[in-house]
Amino acid sequence: MAKVNGGKVIWPSLASSTTQNSTCMHKTWWKILGAGLVIYTAIAGLLLGVPRLAILNETIRNLYFHVPMWFAMLTLFSISIFYSIKYLLYGKESDDLRAVESVNVGVVFSLLGLVTGAFWARFTWGQFWSFDVKQNFTAIAILLYFAYLILRNSIDEEQKRAKISAIYNIFAFPMMVVLIMVLPRLSDSLHPGNGGNPGFNSYDLDDRMRVVLYPAFIGWSIIGYWIYTIRFRIRSLENKQL
């Protein structure tokens, strides 16, 4: 309940309207928190003040929507690899379902991250796709997960599919980390934080941006996790009916 009080501080009206069904509050508080944080970042991200910077101007607000997508994606892919390892160790079918559903949701977030980045690039770099290393490598990292999904489609036998795809998932994860974290840092890029360009840490040195950005990380990760639990529950219900 302490966490609900935490939610109340930010959203008094929202929290009070939901206290009636306090019986299941211990299950839903994080959903309310996630939804509240995302709504808050959407409104505050568009309305609060931001630093005035040349070229960037108002597009700096994209930070609130672009970076949290990658954060949510990494959260979901980490969940996926966690359950893949668990599947290899214990062989429970539900672990495999969890792994694939979190990849499914994570891929959507990665595409959203790519699209928000491309729109931002259109107005700051001049083109949707500027052939920047960061864009290229993230596109390849997404290909890795598409390969994972295709690998799943290619195997009919369920246990075999679960095992082989879990192995590929674990094998691919370090490569994804190399692709999106290591390689872009080694070459010149227009992207903030690379190749001598200031990273977002030096943009939002004033706390106005931090107040929105960090809640956005948490909020979008929670929303991603929420979507994944829903998808997982649907899938396991479908499997039971079969």
Add this chain to the structure above:
Amino acid sequence: MQLIHQVKHLIRKEILLEWRSKYALNGVLLYVVSTVFVCFLSFVSIPKLTWNALFWIIMLFASINAIAKSFMQESRGRHLYIYTLVSPVALIIAKTVYNSLLMVGLTLIALLFYSMVFNFPTGADVLMYLVAAVLGSLSFATIFTMVSAIASKAGNGGMLMAILSFPVIIPVLIVLIKLAKNAIDGLDRSVSLDDIGLMLVINALVMTASLLLFPYLWRD
């Protein structure tokens, strides 16, 4: 000790089998040579940048073809037989070592023929390029061996192998092409040390992942 013994025997077996049929070696050699020749007929002479890129593209496809068969060529029955005899770790080490040897040999022969057809660009650091070639073939071997094991277990060979391995190999390929380009441009060797380090780290990462994961893959 047991492990080293098993690995030695498995490598011997691979080499012996290969030497009896000579199918893979000759097949891939012919593949490389004819690809280089096709490129020669269509390009005639090429600038430095293309020289490097073309070589690695040829090697990429040749090595996929060479290594894809390392698990697929064997029957289920033989897999089961090997499974009862040796530990999976010994098997993956043996396959990787054998494929590394095959790839290094193949790359050197291909490089020799390639530089005969298209002259080595002037001012290139040949020794450094050889180092890059050897490192590249080692990375191809480690990555493709594991992916070919996954693809062969999944049961439908060729296309899956390409789909699964391309996204994994691209980071290596990018570093490799950069390293090789440094050598072509004849840059100072200290410039390339970072890239060599990164290649070795990626190789170590892939090798550890394969050693950890292969026992799970192998057990049906």
